[in-house]
Structures are given as structure tokens and as C-alpha cells.
Amino acid sequence: MVKKVLEYIMEKKIREIILNYIPQAKLMNIDVLFSKNGESRLLLPHDSQWTREGGSLSGPSLFALADAALYASILSLKIDQIGALTTQMSIQFLRRPIDLDLVGCSKIHTISKRNAFGEVQIRSLKDDGLIAVATGSYSLKPS
């Protein structure tokens, strides 16, 4: 019970950090659905503001979701790493996301004092189809 409450508080804290520290996350109404032990699920609700012609969500929007999802997973492991900086990201766009709510599922593969590396899969909330895959590295501040 206490554990559940602590997890709830932690997720709330991560949600606040994401919205306050990543300008695109706030703008695009990205929400943290889940974030614990280096794994997170973030929601990017469909908004025609971010689509290109044909209704396809723009690349930078997907990148913003991927980046926010990895950042959340780092925070779930080290809540003091608000200043974590993206150093490298590779993103593959597999399918055009047309008129879809999207979910970014991230997982940290390795974390050390100075670096973290993880992966994100972006899927459609509706049919779970894979939209994009990204891997990213982050620079941490040794505390």
C-alpha cells in the first residue's frame, strides 16, 4: 500500500518534470501513463496541429515523444537527473501515423554514473502497430 503510494508520487513528480522541463512536451500535451524502474509509457494525443499534408504526424513530433519517453525512464531510475542531456538519437520511421493517438514505450538498457542508453518503440494506441523505433544516449551529471 505504502509502496503504491510512493510509486504514485514518483510518477506524478516525473510528469511534472517532463511538462516543466521539455517545452515540446507541454505544447503537445504529452502525458506520462507509466514510469517505473527504467520503463515508461507516454501518450501523445492526436492533434491536427502537428500533422503534415495527408494527416501524417511530423517527424519532429515523433522525435519529441521519443526523447520525452527516454528522459522519463532515466528519471524513474535517478530522479535527480533533471539535467540529463540527449547526446545521440537514431530514429527510424516505419509507418505513417495518420490521425492516431500514439504511445511511446521506453526502456533504459544501461545506466552508469555518466551515461544512459535506452530504446523507445512508438506504437498506435488503437491497434498497437509499430510506428517508429528510436535508440538514444544521454549524458548524466555525476552526483
Added chain:
Amino acid sequence: MVKKVLEYIMEKKIREIILNYIPQAKLMNIDVLFSKNGESRLLLPHDSQWTREGGSLSGPSLFALADAALYASILSLKIDQIGALTTQMSIQFLRRPIDLDLVGCSKIHTISKRNAFGEVQIRSLKDDGLIAVATGSYSLKPS
């Protein structure tokens, strides 16, 4: 003289496409300084809206500049490829861009009927220091 006028008209056309078809480009006031023969220079003016704590421009903002710069260079070679889609992007963040106007210099390395591949260097407008390097692939529509 006629050539200069045609180039001017072409750049104006590319600028319009960028602003109308990439939602982040309009939002962030990205401007096309130059675009010709597969090479482009795009300006991202500093705006504290897109900075994270400490004044550093966010990763998604840099990604948006890189993506727009490559898209412009594709258009400078094939103006009918408005529907070109990013298929893959690798971006390396080298230095924190604090309170800086940025320039994205892109170059298409190869273009075929179905694909284009190019590179972007993001530099500070002031001191020309390298901020980020990206490579990207695009899917084209055979006409």
C-alpha cells in the same frame, strides 16, 4: 539576371512549402536563408520558448531544424517532392546551444527516384561553432 530571378523565385517557393508543410517550422519561425542544388542554410532564431533549464535549446527543436534543412535541400533538387517523408535520422548533440541563433546547413549526398540521403551541420550563427550533426534518409514518390 534571369537566372538570379529564377533562383529567387525557387527559394521563395521552398520557403513557402517549409512553412506550410512542416508545422514545427512555422511555429519556431524557421527561415530559409539559401537553398539551391541540394544545399541549404536555414535559420532558427533564438526563442526562450524552446529552451530547457539553463537556457539550452531542446533536442526536438534541433531535430526540427535538421529535418527542415534536409527537406529544403531535397526540394531544391526536386520541387515536386512535397510529400517526401523522413525514414531515418541520426542526430548527435555536440554542444549545448545556449541563447544562440542557429543555422542548419544541409547537403544532399545522394538522390534517386525513391530515396534521398543527406547531412546537416547545425552551427551557431555567431561564432560558427558546431552544435549538432545529423544524417537523414527520405522516401520520395516516383513521379
Added chain:
Amino acid sequence: MVKKVLEYIMEKKIREIILNYIPQAKLMNIDVLFSKNGESRLLLPHDSQWTREGGSLSGPSLFALADAALYASILSLKIDQIGALTTQMSIQFLRRPIDLDLVGCSKIHTISKRNAFGEVQIRSLKDDGLIAVATGSYSLKPS
């Protein structure tokens, strides 16, 4: 029973292709442990020939394992794609692999007439620790 035999024949066929068509695979004694439905496990036995100073396996050796593992998984879905060509690979080296037998576990995320995209995790055979993660794209020949 018949199904098992067919699977066995298929894996044997994939092993033969890997050894005959990827020169580094033969040289390095890479073996196909499992390959089915777009997922494969390939073994790279430790060999001091491929280590750098300190006993760490060289980057090109890990790349060769990742490439062979993805190629095997493509073949497990489309056995006629012997001519599949790597178009892009991103590889992250997470831990130095010292004196270890390695396993490359690959999975194809999407495959179409012309392209395939998948992921590889390279782990130590002994302790299952993650050594490297790669994502790769392949160009296929429409049949």
C-alpha cells in the same frame, strides 16, 4: 513432427547461406543457433584473433555479428532474399566484451516488398549481459 523437420531444414539452409554469402561470418565461425519467423540467435565464439589490446572484441566483429543476425532473420521470413543489402545500421557499444562467447538476438520489426527493418541485441552467452544494441535497414528485391 513434419513441421519440426521443415524448420530444421530451413535453419540448415539459412546457416549455409550465412556462411557462403557473408565472408566475415565464415571467417569468424559465426553459427546460427535459431532462426524462425523473423527472429534469430547467432553465436560468435570467442577468438583472440578479433580482440584489441586488453582482450576486448573489436567493433567490426560486433558489427559483423549484428549484420549476420539481421540477415538471418530476413531469410527466415523470405528465404529467396539472399541478395538483401544493408542500407543503414546504427550500433551502440555498451560494454567491453572481454574473452566472451557472444550471442546476437535479432528481430525483424517490419518487412515490406522493398525494405526490412529490425533490431539486434548482442549479449554474453555466459551471463546474458548486454554488450551492444543495433538497428538496421535492408533493401530487398521485389520478386
Added chain:
Amino acid sequence: MVKKVLEYIMEKKIREIILNYIPQAKLMNIDVLFSKNGESRLLLPHDSQWTREGGSLSGPSLFALADAALYASILSLKIDQIGALTTQMSIQFLRRPIDLDLVGCSKIHTISKRNAFGEVQIRSLKDDGLIAVATGSYSLKPS
């Protein structure tokens, strides 16, 4: 004159390190044509041993050339960084290299105490056509 001699000695030293410390470089007869101030040109002579069906050089061979070329350029800036380790590499294969001697031209974009990042263009020695482009990061040992 003295400067020329020193440069010659330095290049010879880099060549020796490449051949002694990268097993694939020796195996494939990679040679250092030039290496100075963070830029290098390395030759990979054509050898049918490393080709796949159709005469196309294998992906791992191109990766090995890219990796060696970046390593040489790091050494040209910091000769004591023999232990530099590849942490990330993104490579794009643009054209099939059939029966060609290849040149890998590398350039270090940024180098700090702990990290280096650079780029390689792989071209045909004959017609200078672009075969592959790679970007890579390396971890250095603070001295």
C-alpha cells in the same frame, strides 16, 4: 623540413598502431595514406575475399574501414589514445562497391577529454563516387 619529418614519423606511428591494434585492419590490408590534425585518408584495397555475391564488398568490411579511419584521426590529435573505444556508429550504405579500391576520409568534429565525435565518407578511389557515410563516437581515457 623538420616539420615534414615529424609529420612523416607521426603518420608512420599511426599506421603501426592501426595495423597492430585493429585486427580487421591488418587482415584487410588497410593502409593509412594520410593522417594529420584530425583528418585522415585510409585505403582499403579491393580483395574478392570480402565481397558478397555479385562482387559487392560486405557491410562489415566498410564498417571496419570507417572505424579505422576515425580511430586514425583521433590518434592524429592525441597519439596516446590507443585505448580509444567506439561507443556509437551510424553507417549509411549508399551504393554497392563492386570491384573497387576504396578510400575512407575521416574528420573529427569535436574532441574533449572524454569523448570524440567524427565523420567518415567512403569513396571509390577511381571515380571519387560516394559509397557510404558514417558518423561515430569514441570514448577516450582522460590522461
